[in-house]
Amino acid sequence: MSNSNISPFVKWAGGKRQLLPQIKARMPKEYNNYYEPFVGGGAVLFELRPENALINDINKALMNTYRQICSNPEAFLKEISRLDSQMSEDGKTYYYSKREHFNDKLMKAEYDIELAALFVFINKHCFNGLYRVNVKGLFNVPYNNSRSSSVDDNMIMEISKYLKTVKIADGDFETACLDAAKGDFVFLDSPYAPLNPTSFESYTKEGFDIESHRRLAGLYDELTSRGCYCMLTNHNTELINELYGSKGYQIDVVSVKRLINSDASNRVGEEVIIRNYE
Ligand SMILES: C[S@@+](CC[C@H](N)C(=O)[O-])C[C@H]1O[C@@H](n2cnc3c(N)ncnc32)[C@H](O)[C@@H]1O
Structure with missing residues (x-):
């Protein structure tokens, strides 16, 4: 494979770009297979480009x-360039159409x-790159007024090569973790535990509630x-400390700037990186 850098093809809430140095510094020295069960935009996957990965x-x-990017990058690029080139002066009407x-196709599965092309087009032209759906599962994020092109073609070809x-x-x-075995590395970046009862925590219509956090802690154990070597990231909250605090895991607290948050007072915070190895 070529050595050129690759990075996420979508902007994603909770994307781990900012934490990459801290994550990389804490990787196990060697491991067999790589598992990433909450891959999102893939910031960590694309930075590490592990062999034998399951996402x-x-x-x-x-x-x-x-x-689709994996199996047919040329057709994907053709489709997305059609969407970009048809974006008229009235970007707003075009985006909403x-x-x-996109929602119509989602409903029809x-x-x-x-x-796939609509997904990336919408991600690039929606407010803050948020993926948010309503109770019916329909994507409902407004237009961000941008008319920039949706992808870098060379990057998509590189990503495709890697995804194969x-x-x-x-x-x-x-x-996703059923087959993870001794010596495999599992990177777990679930939706965040809530900082406060109103904070944004529902990425899909299913959401990820307190019970899901408990289930995840059970899987970690x-x-x-x-x-397996496990690394988990989350907010530094009471719930997370209750779930992981008393089991001998290594819990490191790191500071982060929060980018997707409507409350300016909440834009600097603490996250934890939890490992079950030295
Ligand atoms: C914090 S984001 C991951 C961000 C990712 N590390 C990145 O860099 O973009 C959490 C992801 O978990 C996914 N998710 C929510 N519930 C899930 C579940 N039960 N099983 C698997 N994935 C889930 C969401 O769709 C979301 O993409």
Whole structure:
């Protein structure tokens, strides 16, 4: 594979770009397979480009985009350049018509190349790159007034080359880790535990509630007993300390700037990186 850098093809809430140096400094020295069950935009995956990786996210439209870029990058680029070039002076009307078309395809579960291109187009032209759906599962983020092009073609070709070596799944995090075994590395970046009751925490219509955080802590213990190397990131909250604090795991607190947050007073915060190895 070529050595050129690759980076996420979408902007994603909770993206781990900012934490990359701290994450890289804490990787196990060696490991077998790589598992990333909450891959989102893939900031960590694309930085590490591990061999023998399995990536997963419950967002089926997102994982369809990974699959389409993997298997047919030329058709994906053609489709997205059609969307970009048809964006008229009135970007707003165009964006909303494409958002409606995207939602229509989502409802019909049409996971194809057109949906993948719409997914990236909408991500690049929606407010803050948020992926947010309403109770019916429809994407509802407004236009961000930008008319820039949606992708870098060379980057998409590089990403495609890399993804050909990766297994791509789109289910629940527990299922994604079923085969993780001794010596494998599992990087777990779930939706954040809430900082306060109003904070943004629902990425899909299923959301990720306190019970999901407990289930994830159970999986962390289970993977530890299998002999996997685990690294988990989250906010430094009471819940997270309650779930991981008394089990002998290494918990490092790191400071971060919060980019996707409507409350300016909450823009600097603490996150934790939890490991079950030295
Ligand atoms: C904090 S984001 C991951 C961000 C990612 N590390 C990045 O750099 O972009 C959490 C992800 O978990 C996904 N998710 C939510 N519930 C899930 C579940 N039950 N199983 C798997 N993925 C889930 C969301 O769709 C979201 O993409």
